[in-house]
Amino acid sequence: MGERGISIYVHVPFCTRKCLYCSFPSAPMGKGDQEAYLEGLSKEMGSWSRQLRRPRVHTIYFGGGTPSKLSPGGWERLMGDLGQSFDLSGVREITFEANPESLGVDLLKCWTEVSPGPLRVSLGVQSFLDRELRRLGRVHTASDAVRASEMVLRAGIPLSVDLMFRLPGQSLRDFSYSLKMAVGLGVDHLSAYELTVEEGTPFGDMDLELPPDGYGFYRYLQWYLGRRGFVQYEVSNFARPGAFRVHNLRYWLGGDFLGLGPGAWSCIGEARYGNHPSLGGWLRLVEASGRGTCCGEILEGARRRAERAILALRTSFGWAPEGRDDPLACRLEPLMGDLVALQGGRYVLTPRGFRVANLIWEILLP
Template identity: 35%
Template sequence: MVEVRREDWEAGGFGLYVHWPFCQAKCPYCDFNSHVARSIDQGRWARAYEAEIARAGHEVPGRVLRSIFLGGGTPSLMEPETVEAVIGAARGAWGFSNDIEITMEANPTSVEAGRFRGYRAAGVNRLSLGVQALNDRDLQRLGRLHSAEEAAAAFGIARDTFERVSLDLIYARQGQTPEAWEAELREALGLAAGHLSLYQLTIEEGTAFGDRFAAGKLRDLPDEDRAADLWDITQRLTEAAGLPAYEVSNHAAPGQESRHNLVYWQGGDWVGVGPGAHGRLTLGGVRTGVETERAPGRWLQMVEQGGTGESARERLSEVEAAEERLMMGLRLADGVEMGRLGALPELAGRAEALTGMGLVSHEDGRLRTTAAGRPLLNAVLRELLA
């Protein structure tokens, strides 16, 4: 009997990420590749996505697709027919797993909420709703176009329409006290979403918030002590509600974890399609990073001229691939298999030192951050990859 060698990427599976680059407005904290456009020819974009997905299907044929993620930008500005075309192209390129997860990011404005049923009919079975805050004052500060009332209405429609719904919130906002965050998080948990993505506000260069911060105009952000208090509240309340953190910023009831994001964190392969999308493919046994053209008009033109929307490819060395597996895998509460990190020979000794400090554990062949180490993940990684 011939033994079939399992490639490393199969530990995480295979997914498809589709980037929709358009928004109604640019949020001041956002550093994603998003653009405001007066008009969008949805038919042209659907055909371009179909062409790029078909091309990828020829390059990596015979795989089983575990997940599709429609991200952005604001994918809920896509027409349901465009979404249906994307999903149909993916079905033509690869086989679907029996329990494939097809996620769309959405904003809870009333116009988009009215489209939810069309997206479900197109094949979307999971919605990630970008609420970000549950009060109007902070929604306005974050540059959001919806109200708290609209968010609640959109969530109700989403919960009635899709099999699974995730709710996104940003905390550690300007002037936010631990008491205010605890009340807001309890309200979010009361909505009965099976998955919560809870991100601490980060100030990124090149954003409107970044410019305000540099000019000293973004005041009353939490200091380290208050940020630590907010983190502790987040872990305590989600754990008590049955939605423990399975990843640094993501919390879910058992079985409600994001399968697509697990492809990333578990070191799987994924195709990235659309302006600014990134992919990871194992080609000829070599982990390969793929980047696409960021400018929407240029990307569309490149694809329509019969070429590719890609802008660069990079073959990762075994060390680089192992470092990436470590950085992504340690985000998970379940950690990463040490057997997949053999290209990092000094890792075991460094991990032993951090184990003695109570920041990581090494049990059952897996390396994990502890409850004390998880909020210090960046510092832990710096020590492990020194």
């Protein structure tokens, strides 16, 4: 990824209600929250713009939370403020996350009109089975997910769908059904994630009956999508040829990115910054200093090299060592053949390597 400029991630912290597994910074929108949030974003954009001298933007990603909870008027203001603070003339990709229950024709029309570059929609489906959606605490139904997917595709907008596996009571047949539904609808990109039960979430306090591990689901995912013409270009991401998501590759292959909004993270050069996770805390910091940053660190030495290697190995493009005697390459040597391969001077994970990637990361950590 040799393109100059930064990528921007904007966190929209609103949702209809928290899902049972969700640990992301998000909450239902209260009275006046949208206006306060947009005002805070405008100030934060201005602060970063002055420091970075109105940089050229490569890609933009709106995540959440649920970005589709903002009104069309809110989006017009947000995109106008982005254009004032940053150079959007060379944007290669702009992605909006959405949930099926809050996505409508008017919002799609608005996104199309305000987008400064090629538009993508990422739909948080998670499952096409109603019983699984209820177990997850999702607001939408399977029919809502089909309706929203068809709406996006009819508008001629490339669609990515998020699915989850290793859910409570889920069988491989259940997961296969959701995969087949997504592919059958005509998506060109699919992200699939194993359920992680985290402390502080409702699931974290429950005695859940989960499948023993996600290995079988993941192996089936690789097999099925490969047969349907999808390429695995990252641990959790699959796309039809030519449909890789450029924004995500910027994260994994070392590009600078700026995070705006509550809970967003930035990585610029060797510095990493984190914003306050709550709307109120973030707004107070923005009012006081112009941005919502509450923590930061400098990535140096062995830790920086290991993190860059791990992120690059998440992708099918792999990682290039720093010379013949790179100590990280030496750690990968015992895994060659079965889990790791060498292609054009770059180390890449094999399909089986992707299935046990967490174990490989542990080997590389300093």
